[in-house]
Amino acid sequence: MRTGIATVCLSGTLKEKMQACAIAGFDGIEIFEQDLVTSALSPEAVRAMAADLGLGLDLYQPFRDFDSVPEDLLRENLRRAGAKFELMSRLGMDTILVCSNVATAEIDDDGLRAEQLGRLAQLAGEHGVKVAYEALAWGKYVNDYEHAHRLVETVDHPNLGTCLDSFHILSRDWDTAPIEKFNAEKIFFVQVADAPKLSMDVLSWSRHYRVFPGEGQFELDKFMGHVVRAGYAGPVSLEIFNDVFRQSDVERTAVDAMRSLIWLEEQSAKWLDAHDGGAAAGSGKVAGRRRYPMELATLPKVAEPAGFNFAEVKADDTAALEKLLGQLGFEFEGRHRTKDVQLWTMGHARVIINEQAPSHAEPAIAALGFDVDNPVIASARAQQLKAPVVPRKVQADEEVFQGIAAPDSTEIFLCQGSPDGTAAWTAEFGQAGEFGDGVSAPVGAGAVIDHVNLAQPWQHFDEAVLFYTSALALEPAPFAEVPSPTGLVRSQIMQTTDRAVRLVLNLAPLIQQEDAGQQDGGRKSYQEHIAFAVDDLVGLARNARDRGLEFLEIPANYYEDLAARFSLDPGFLATLKELNLLYDRDASGEFLHFYTATVGSVFFEMVERRGGYDGYGAPNAPVRHAVQYDHARRPPN
Amino acid sequence: MRTGIATVCLSGTLKEKMQACAIAGFDGIEIFEQDLVTSALSPEAVRAMAADLGLGLDLYQPFRDFDSVPEDLLRENLRRAGAKFELMSRLGMDTILVCSNVATAEIDDDGLRAEQLGRLAQLAGEHGVKVAYEALAWGKYVNDYEHAHRLVETVDHPNLGTCLDSFHILSRDWDTAPIEKFNAEKIFFVQVADAPKLSMDVLSWSRHYRVFPGEGQFELDKFMGHVVRAGYAGPVSLEIFNDVFRQSDVERTAVDAMRSLIWLEEQSAKWLDAHDGGAAAGSGKVAGRRRYPMELATLPKVAEPAGFNFAEVKADDTAALEKLLGQLGFEFEGRHRTKDVQLWTMGHARVIINEQAPSHAEPAIAALGFDVDNPVIASARAQQLKAPVVPRKVQADEEVFQGIAAPDSTEIFLCQGSPDGTAAWTAEFGQAGEFGDGVSAPVGAGAVIDHVNLAQPWQHFDEAVLFYTSALALEPAPFAEVPSPTGLVRSQIMQTTDRAVRLVLNLAPLIQQEDAGQQDGGRKSYQEHIAFAVDDLVGLARNARDRGLEFLEIPANYYEDLAARFSLDPGFLATLKELNLLYDRDASGEFLHFYTATVGSVFFEMVERRGGYDGYGAPNAPVRHAVQYDHARRPPN
Incomplete structure (x- = not known):
């Protein structure tokens, strides 16, 4: 499993965050835009540092409020996107997260949305960039991951895919089984976050109370099981907005984060082991995982202490x-x-x-x-x-x-x-x-x-x-x-x-x-x-x-x-x-x-x-x- | 206005809390049961200390999960209540808060509830105790203050009245105007709490995020205006569950609490000044407060700084x-x-x-x-x-x-x-x-x-x-x-x-x-x-x-x-x-x-x-x- 983490999870400067991620052993990172904007490091310096640290720059994020807007605003949004695509080429990055529109969406029309996302994909293609479109749980018109994926399927452009974020899906109690039917080539990115079950507005819940996998109550093993079964083999990356983690020692938090992904990898494998046998053999439940493009490393096993x-x-x-x-x-x-x-x-x-x-x-x-x-x-x-x-x-x-x-x-x-x-x-x-x-x-x-x-x-x-x-x-x-x-x-x-x-x-x-x-x-x-x-x-x-x-x-x-x-x-x-x-x-x-x-x-x-x-x-x-x-x-x- | 505060608002031992309330100038306090149970002070010592400090012991609280239960549990609850009434007589207290049942209510029948509350009032009368019945916002069957008050009216016993708590009313967005029609003699107690407008489950909101009047977003001036117009002249007491106040210096928090009541008194008077004239004179809006049993002290006036x-x-x-x-x-x-x-x-x-x-x-x-x-x-x-x-x-x-x-x-x-x-x-x-x-x-x-x-x-x-x-x-x-x-x-x-x-x-x-x-x-x-x-x-x-x-x-x-x-x-x-x-x-x-x-x-x-x-x-x-x-x-x- 390729492990990743968004820089927004951690405290400190971009440089401190990148160093901590490398020490904790992550394969790649997501660059949270504000961390770059506020950094004294040039994009070229960030690229060089990542190369030296052996860190992949897997996702630039987020690009907000693109779709479902009138034509004049869309043109402005395309101009804005073009500037970011150019920045990405200086960073040597090829994937950007685009969230479903929250603030400026005015027109609820899937046909128009597909047309607009298609134009974005076209522009992205010209810059060699891939767009991962994500349904925010509080998106104005698009807040369901299946809806976002249908739009991706409709556009059917090689530079447009979907980003699946466990928080936006599980906070809404959406069924995760349909992920298995997705075309894996159209899943560009997977973000995982856990959370305690709280009954509060989903935006506040998301912004303050996300936790690393294993620290909350979401069924992430099952979510990941469906993702693996779909044939996805890309990064599995943490995007955790948490008031405490943002304040804590950056190196220590990065290690805690890495631990959560290692544990999630094992839990996902266990879920597949428990469910694949039955699925393969019909009613005769035989445990045993099928082979998937995503490799899941195993850990030494331990039973409860006596x-x-x-x-x-x-x-x-x-x-x-x-x-x-x-x-x-x-x-x-x-x-x-x-x-x-x-x-x-x-x-x-x-x-x-x-x-x-x-x-x-x-x-x-x-x-x-x-x-x-x-x-x-x-x-x-x-x-x-x-x-x-x-x-x-x-x-x-x-x-x-x-x-x-x-x-x-x-x-x-x-x-x-x-x-x-x-x-x-x-x-x-x-x-x-x-x-x-x-x-x-x-x-x-x-x-x-x-x-x-x-x-x-x-x-x-x-x-x-x-x-x-x-x-x-x-x-x-x-x-x-x-x-x-x-x-x-x-x-x-x-x-x-x-x-x-x-x-x-x-x-x-x-x-x-x-x-x-x-x-x-x-x-x-x-x-x-x-x-x-x-x-x-x-x-x-x-x-x-x-x-x-x-x-x-x-x-x-x-x-x-x-x-x-x-x-x-x-x-x-x-x-x-x-x-x-x-x-x-x-x-x-x-x-x-x-x-x-x-x-x-x-x-x-x-x-x-x-x-x-x-x-x-x-x-x-x-x-x-x-x-x-x-x-x-x-x-x- | 008779000012009060529940001991649960403050940090420290019961003794420290009582001293801080006296220093801050409160007229009386509500004794939160746990503060007494965990105290080394005997009930008689608490009574003597309150007398020395010039503090009224205005409310013993809370008594939970009384009504809407089968007969055998009701008898057990009456036994439990009897023990508390005896304790109150040692404390020299005459009013107890009884909350609508959350945990053990099984029977949703207003006739039965009135009968059970009547038996409680009867027992209370024998001990010289008054029962203030309150609808918790998350009460199983009774969670609306008007419902609680209808039960009080039905029972019509001199030892049973209602307790109005602004949090339980305003957190549910209940209209507060009907309070004016209540018989003031049946309002035994008024608790005030403010809160920021949060969208979360009302129990968590209540237990952690209440604040003193003026620190949140509830329309407390209006709530108090209706209470005053009803003719109520008893204690107006703070019951604030707040994670920070419970940790802060007790004397300082008590002063902050007192400030909030003084301010609320002024705001309530202003609300009445603005609304009474109009009400009295029909369509001709003439400002000016009518006379009410509750006296509202005034403060020196101040305009915005220039x-x-x-x-x-x-x-x-x-x-x-x-x-x-x-x-x-x-x-x-x-x-x-x-x-x-x-x-x-x-x-x-x-x-x-x-x-x-x-x-x-x-x-x-x-x-x-x-x-x-x-x-x-x-x-x-x-x-x-x-x-x-x-x-x-x-x-x-x-x-x-x-x-x-x-x-x-x-x-x-x-x-x-x-x-x-x-x-x-x-x-x-x-x-x-x-x-x-x-x-x-x-x-x-x-x-x-x-x-x-x-x-x-x-x-x-x-x-x-x-x-x-x-x-x-x-x-x-x-x-x-x-x-x-x-x-x-x-x-x-x-x-x-x-x-x-x-x-x-x-x-x-x-x-x-x-x-x-x-x-x-x-x-x-x-x-x-x-x-x-x-x-x-x-x-x-x-x-x-x-x-x-x-x-x-x-x-x-x-x-x-x-x-x-x-x-x-x-x-x-x-x-x-x-x-x-x-x-x-x-x-x-x-x-x-x-x-x-x-x-x-x-x-x-x-x-x-x-x-x-x-x-x-x-x-x-x-x-x-x-x-x-x-x-x-x-x-x-």
Whole structure:
């Protein structure tokens, strides 16, 4: 697949954009006219730079408001087009995007439109230029891609074809199957964009909220499947208008963009694999892709992770972390043979405390380990998806961890899972044999990591969703918004089908990120936590209280409201209140949980899931936020 | 008018919110349930604190999903309501908001609904509580305020009334005139919210984009006019769900909120003044308000400013500013008799260079003077609208300036205008008689300040719109968005009818604000400028070039695009290019302009308006942004 991206997706000058596209590995770019007009580079200099960078200049765009106009305006438009065709020859470009008319269209007559597009094609032919005509979703008369393509067919000129843009098609809910019947030679260009499903006017939606494939909710695999089946083999290019991407670091955004196309390529192949067999063999569904002009590269395959292998927290002074874990009932399993890290366990929940933090670094979540079938294959996949590799020093006889960096800089380690939930590397800790399998106190025997909640900087939230989707095969749930005393917290759950892994990405209110002084888009501007699931939360909470654990203190008003919302046994309610436990219930089960105080940017949560309860106690989240906010503002003891 | 605000509008804890409301001068508040549930304060403590602060607790809200349900759920809902009524008695509150059912409504039967609301009213009566029933715009069966009111009339119980919320009514475009016919005794509460006109689903619109009255586009004066005419005299309370306000400083937001109600009070009175006379006297339109139970306080009146009196820039080292103004053709009129400030003029354009800046302070726009009819009245009005006063030291024989601080901290001075465009205070500069009336070189004789462009921090953009609307009588135009290399710049024009004053508020992309390290919401994170209009821009540009002015250098590509867009005389085009002039044209006229290089955060623009051209060269703004971005990143010479 020939990959492309429009310069309008990125921040910076034209030169910076082109360099970033080359670094990210794109085959070609679309030049957005305004980026050229505002550039100090001459067209010849742009052409030379593209050649040096190995970037194709695949599309000049956009040319607006051409068709469906009176004759005098048409002549003016042809003059305007001629000037652009001459500019294109200086740039060495041969394809221009012409959008259906929005602003100046006056005459709704397909015959006239075809005649006018024919004259444009004729002029383009004289300049050696090809015109890719696109139906904008909000075009005055032409806003349906099939309509645009019918006009192209009617004109039937070698210099006029169609441009298919997934946003303009899927935002209108047009059926994409008819694309397969298009003559591939008449498809001059394909643009792909994803978007969250929003109900707003389509122009605002398009201008501000497009995202890279895999970061939204459009069925792009299917769209691309139809395009491939039509026989198209040209560029597949991103055209994403997004308020955040336009502000973000250009090189980083270009890499995120490239990742989305690599992922889309795989998803398109999968869609074809799943649909071609059946189509070829009639009712006998046999999977298997037919051969098409467009080649679709494949990626190393990865299945959903089987669970969390460990979570790692890091600090300069680790005493507070050790105290918290000890009070919760975790067992200290010893220190690593060669590194300054400790292992603490409860059941199969493993927490590494890393002492190798910079001086004065506050406690923070540093890394997560996931159990995968084959760490090397999973790591290869992640690297092909442009994930940065995290090097970790190992001795000759120690387990090698495959590590990659998540967009928020959390280190993600791909570990060899085991069917019984144990981890071989724990043998590297403590005296040989002294701390065996890590199974500890009875009350926590069945403990596992239930979920981990990571705070995301606003610049990289969409990027993180695609990262975990593509590299770790987690599935995004619809996002939620949780009120807090300093604004709404956007909360995005990423999880496996069996819920063995649940990762929650939180986008904190901006003001909190600013307060934390994180100007480099770094993380840790906001509290994060690790939640452990146990079988007997009440028992565990009593033990923890007896060990002096500082619980997050829940207001009495909460329990009154709980009593108003649910009919609860008074004794049970009293227990909840006594132990600062929070409670939720839905049709499938119940949820009990409590939080510890925060050290640095980390706190812990203990949960008990009863029945089929699948949530996270969302109605209780505002209470947690409010109490934490209040605590953070109290003077220290 | 009894003023109120819902705690959900503000950030922080319940205690912080209540304190801020008291400081801002509200009569009462609505307690948003979640704020109480998450608070460590007991209901009794909240009641005592409100009494101490002099705040009425006017409404407990919301109670959701009560009506249109099967009998077993209704009983559960009555139990739930009973618990809340008991809580209210501890709080000493007597009115609760009950919203029409969204989530659990199953039975669409007005008879049943009336019966169920009747049972709620009965229970409420037993607790001494009044129920204000509100139609949510997205209520499942009840989403029209007239429908809700018909139910209230049907039940006809003294403890059941209606709550009117302007958002739920105006977002659906319901006619507001029928409110006048309502029995005022049945209107238990009125909530007001404004909003920009957005086409999106009404729930998202309501939850994120409500703004304070005067910051959006709803006809709230008319809505309030009908409410007043109905005979309602209870609280008028703000319920604004807004992502920004929830994050902003609580005391500042409370003051902004109060300003909006004061302004709304005046606007409502004006609407009544304009409409009552006509209504009373039939076809003979005589203005004049009738008497109503609700008293509407009045404000000192202010007309549109007649023009800019001066602009003031400030720096530690003012040499670069002096050089720029001199090269542009401004004349140095001398230093102030008693202060370290200089006066520079061109025609009636006056620029004060203030040398009293902190050490190392970069050049920045510090103050603007506006010509008003009566500075004292205008200042009194601004202060009643909660604008902070700016003290300015004066000697006994000097003109006293009335100063207020704009939300971005720019100092706004209200000056005595003069019909001939001169300013008496200029006599305080230079040697007596030496610099007379400030009229200077012929080419700039007709110069005036055309517009000023101020950068706004994101937390205070809406606040600034209301500030300039209410305190200075400027009118907001629809906002525009301008692409820049680091994101879209939101641009809001505030102007007078005759365009003697044009003020442009720019909301810079967030990343630029962060780059500038402005964590306190301070300004100057982004370039600002002062534009001067002259009669002969080409002549002035030639003179400036000869004096060595550093123009903002416009790329050659721009002039090629200009030639493609407009049919221009080649000689004229060559002149534009030679002098780095930008050009725009519309049906009413032409616009020529150029920019200087930037010093600190300030640059200057010179413009020439030909014919009736009323814009700002918007198509050229991206060029300006791109070149400035590029320059800022170049290593210094």
